[in-house]
Amino acid sequence: LLAPERRGQERIYSARDKVSLKLILRGKRIGFSLAECRELIELYDPTSGNHVQLNSMLAKIAERRAQLEQQLLDIEQMKLELDTAEERCTQALAHTMSQAGH
Secondary structure: OOOOEEEOOEEEOOHHHHHHHHHHHHHHHOOOOHHHHHHHHHHOOHHHOOHHHHHHHHHHHHHHHHHHHHHHHHHHHHHHHHHHHHHHHHHHHHHHHHHHHO
């Protein structure tokens, strides 16, 4: 995503590269893929006041939030299913042990 200038072994990052890197790091931190980060970088235009980028970011945040909320619901459902399975195993084990004791 970044193509910094090179001087020998040293990489020289422009102001735009630094902004891009910040966008990538922020995007990754909130769960965006590199492709989504690339989209945000491509929208970056310092002369437009970043309105397009910010609106796009807000839409992606809302989408990611909805995904996370669904994952939370899925996790809660899985926990309930695990509780049920655990209870069944505990009851079966108790039944097996009581029969072995007779």
